[in-house]
Amino acid sequence: MSEISVCIITKNEEKNLEKCLSKIRPYPFEIIVVDTGSTDNTKIIAEKYADAVYDFKWINDFSAARNFSISKASNDWILVLDSDEYVRELDYNGILQFTKDYPKTIGRLTRFSPDRVGSVTVDEVERLFDRSIYHYERTIHEQVMPIDHTPLTVQPIPLIVDHSGYVSLELAQQKAERNLSLLLEELKTNPKDAYTLFQIGQSYYMVCEYAKALPYFEKSFSCDVNPDADFVQLMLTSYVFTLLNLDEEDAAISFLEQVGPYFSMLSDYHYALGLCYAHKQAYIKALPTFIQALSAPKHFIQGTNSFLVFYQLGIINASIGHIDSARDFLQKASADYEPALLALEELERQLSTK
Numbered sequence: 001m002s003e004i005s006v007c008i009i010t011k012n013e014e015k016n017l018e019k020c021l022s023k024i025r026p027y028p029f030e031i032i033v034v035d036t037g038s039t040d041n042t043k044i045i046a047e048k049y050a051d052a053v054y055d056f057k058w059i060n061d062f063s064a065a066r067n068f069s070i071s072k073a074s075n076d077w078i079l080v081l082d083s084d085e086y087v088r089e090l091d092y093n094g095i096l097q098f099t100k101d102y103p104k105t106i107g108r109l110t111r112f113s114p115d116r117v118g119s120v121t122v123d124e125v126e127r128l129f130d131r132s133i134y135h136y137e138r139t140i141h142e143q144v145m146p147i148d149h150t151p152l153t154v155q156p157i158p159l160i161v162d163h164s165g166y167v168s169l170e171l172a173q174q175k176a177e178r179n180l181s182l183l184l185e186e187l188k189t190n191p192k193d194a195y196t197l198f199q200i201g202q203s204y205y206m207v208c209e210y211a212k213a214l215p216y217f218e219k220s221f222s223c224d225v226n227p228d229a230d231f232v233q234l235m236l237t238s239y240v241f242t243l244l245n246l247d248e249e250d251a252a253i254s255f256l257e258q259v260g261p262y263f264s265m266l267s268d269y270h271y272a273l274g275l276c277y278a279h280k281q282a283y284i285k286a287l288p289t290f291i292q293a294l295s296a297p298k299h300f301i302q303g304t305n306s307f308l309v310f311y312q313l314g315i316i317n318a319s320i321g322h323i324d325s326a327r328d329f330l331q332k333a334s335a336d337y338e339p340a341l342l343a344l345e346e347l348e349r350q351l352s353t354k
Contacts, residue, residue, distance in 0.1 A: 005077070007080050008050075018045045029092075032073050036058040063138055073131070079159075087159070095107070123300055180200065201213040201238065271290065271305075307337040311343070314326045314329035323347070
């Protein structure tokens with residue numbers, strides 16, 4: 001008998017839902033799907049895999065839909081997935097043991113989210129919890145929170161998913177349009193909420209509207225945010241790349257140098273600063289900064305502690321005439337990063353013609 005219920009809310013996800021459900025169905029979970037108004041074949045697909053499918057009238061409130069879905073489960077332990085998330089690795093017995101060892105703790109899965117330009121963000125998301133202790137709050141970008149408002153505790157669980165939500169500009173624009181209307185409404189209630197400001201900036205950032213994203217990131221950082229918070233660490237990179245896309249390298253460098261003591265544990269921080277120095281051709285500063293990224297213990301963007309750094313080190317060494325070092329770094333990056341392979345081939349071609 002199932003001891004954990006997977007709860008999914010969905011709408012017009014016929015392109016993603018079957019892959020999502022087919023990846024989770026082999027495991028002994030109860031599967032609950034709540035449809036919020038689909039007009040395509042989403043419900044037909046859901047009925048093929050789920051133990052139960054319910055309708056929920058959409059009221060512009062993601063938490064309301066989430067909480068309705070978990071109320072329909074047969075178990076108190078809930079694992080939440082989205083329609084565009086697909087199991088890559090899952091240890092069911094390990095997850096089950098988590099519920100015994102950490103009965104009052106939220107479990108975090110690991111999620112890989114590629115975007116349309118080939119970058120991959122790796123984050124940990126709170127998704128496994130006991131519904132008698134936790135529920136969802138916030139109308140948009142909903143979060144798992146304690147019902148009695150006591151401090152929450154989190155631990156990782158043995159579950160890795162792939163997320164396809166932002167692999168196309170069209171899809172990103174659709175999500176941004178939907179999210180922004182809710183986020184801007186939420187901001188009216190609490191205009192100094194750092195998380196909401198971040199999410200508005202991120203929505204604009206994901207569709208390359210950098211000039212619109214910038215003031216929201218700046219307002220969020222001005223709210224005396226906690227640098228240990230995941231969303232703040234994610235925002236750091238988005239903010240810096242927003243500045244770079246607006247040709248504001250000096251502002252990006254000034255910001256990064258100022259906040260260094262708070263983010264030195266992030267390879268994303270060192271990589272972003274190294275990239276800024278490289279843009280300014282300040283290679284003497286860029287090289288050691290990239291090296292620091294390789295040993296930083298935490299990262300969000302895949303490659304900021306490995307192949308992206310090796311690629312940049314290769315490009316810089318080639319630029320300053322250190323050909324052997326350039327070749328070595330590009331070779332290290334080439335297995336995981338196609339631009340590095342192309343740069344290596346170009347380097348070899350140039351050397352062969354001399």
